[in-house]
Amino acid sequence: MITTWILNQPVVSGNSVSFSFSPISNGQISLVVKNTNGGVIVYDSGPIVSGKTTVGPKVIQQSGIYAAVLVAFGVTPVSNTVTFNVSGINPTPTPPAITCSQVDFDHDGTVTILDMSLISSANGTKVGDPKFNKAYDLNGDGVISQADIDIVSGFFLQKCGPVAL
């Protein structure tokens, strides 16, 4: 038995797609995702481990509208229901979170007034200025401003643990 389901929304490059189906896999099915235009296979799960009810998430590299096909091996009837979950449409990367040790500018293991004065001494500088220090531009907007100092304040008196040498 081979059944085709068409994803009802276009998938853009970079989307991740996951699939849930029922009943659970008996180890004799695989899931194949094809581009509906050219039939190009963009994903082939291979045999799905027995007992599983989900596949993915799988990042689809090509934009398009896809058909998912459950392929059964052997004679055991398998799934008649597949649900698609598409996520990450035009995903925007989230910037990494600032860590305590990142604002412990003097590397003494604690965020203190000394660290505050280090960043304050560069307040108002921008990329290219002699006193500009990239390490102080915590929000990465190219200027060292109160916004960056406020980030350090949020860590005030926090201990960052042993200093890595």
Ligand SMILES: [Ca+2]
């Ligand atoms: Ca410190």
Ligand SMILES: [Ca+2]
């Ligand atoms: Ca900044």
